[in-house]
Amino acid sequence: MSTQFASVGELVADGVRELSRRTRFPVAFGGLIEDGEVSVTTIVGNRTHHLDGLHVRPERGLGGRAMIELRPRMTNDYRTSQQITHDYDVFVLGEGLRTLLALPIVVDGRPRGVLYGGAWEQSRIGGVTAAPAMAVADRIATELRVRDEVERRLREAAPPPPALNTRQREELRESFAELRSIASGLADESLRARIAAVEQRLMEFTSPAPRPASAVEPAVHLSPRELDVLACVAVGSTNSEIAAQLGLREGTVKAYLGSAMGKLDASTRLAAVAHARRAGLLP
Template sequence: MRVDDALLLGAVSNLRRDTGLPVGFAGIAGPSPRMRLTAFLGNRGTALDGLSVRAGLGLGGKALALTRPVVANGYHSATTISHDYDEPVREEGIHSVVAIPVVVRRRVRAVLYGGLRDEAVLSDRTITAALHAARDLEQTMAVEDEVEKRLAQARPLAEHQEDAAPRERLREVYGELRALAGQVADSALRARLDAVCENLTGAATAAVRLAPRELDTVALVALGLTNAEIAHRLGLTAETVKSYLRDAMRKLDANSRLQAVTHARRLGLLP
């Protein structure tokens, strides 16, 4: 899926926050050996805005080609990069830069940059913090890709869920979506997933409402997972999963795991 501009800008914001660097920006990498700089924070002008960077050229182009971070302390005198983009970098007043590729499924989807304007060098701690920002973006994008894949599977199944085979597959896909939702830290993406799952079940009209984590848990119980397996999928402890399941069973007036799933389906909380 296409890199969302708001998601990219959020990653730049996180990079600046975590590194303390005064300027951050990012480029979207397409299928061609180029990327375009689109997201900026802390910039002084528009010299870099919309710049098309070719793979292998400049700092970001080198990161794009090598699929690994590249650092230039003293950018304008660096001998390890080409200097095809010196003029816009100079106009922005940047002295040292780190460029980090965002790699999802072995393909560079974006490059994050962080820069200093004074003549200090980028410390290892700063570079590590920038790497963490890129890894967080990679994880978010990987989850979004998986969500889109599961949604594409769910749509045709939802149209034929009166048939036994599509209905069972829809239930599997729904459970996988709930598991993905449990991994999402971004509140907006989580809300989107919850809305999609409600559309697949009609849960908006249900007489009983489960909290998102309770619904995640019951959906995975429906797939036959144990508490330990659910905990692993959702990044929780087994005790926490047990607590969510207990609360869900109370709301559903259920005395067993199977009964909780049956009642949830009858109420339209699960497909």
């Protein structure tokens, strides 16, 4: 199976241009869902720049309604429509659009994006226009479905990462504990999120191979502080050393450790670390 695909951005751009060619809509635009909302990445036929930067959330506006209902939605008088929210009036009315058609891109029952066709005048949209527009959305959905399947097969066929030797594993665990300690003292949420992303990449080096569903233990949820303390325990730190590293009282450290041990059903510090590693909470 070939994996030489155009980028998803090019796929959407081609779809928007095809929508414009195959229908009577003078304006066409669309995009895929990124971080929970559709980012409009391609616009053709527009007279102004008002549609630039449009991001559409599910349930909001005509496109959001189309995503939730998983079917095309249309209005031939956008300004006065009472069937949609008007979160995006500054974009749509700024361009002067009156007629608007929104087509969800649906893959395996989930919305993945939206295509729009728009006109500056009021017009009725019949099957002659709607059918080819829906065909464009379906083509993009099919392409995305194929990409998803190829990526799934590639992941399954990928060789496991090379095993770490004992020294490398200990260095990785010490680095993880140090990152937890640094992040615990930061007020900047964006910086903490970046550190968390690095921690996740470190975890991937030591993640165990997937086990059968019958062997998977119930999910354990540790608080950030409980995980901070346990990460320090994992590299051999004492309670007093952990208190100094995290800026806590020693009694507070003991409380967090006791809570973590209870959640992990562990009777000792070392057992708690072992259970946390099996649960994928520590490297």
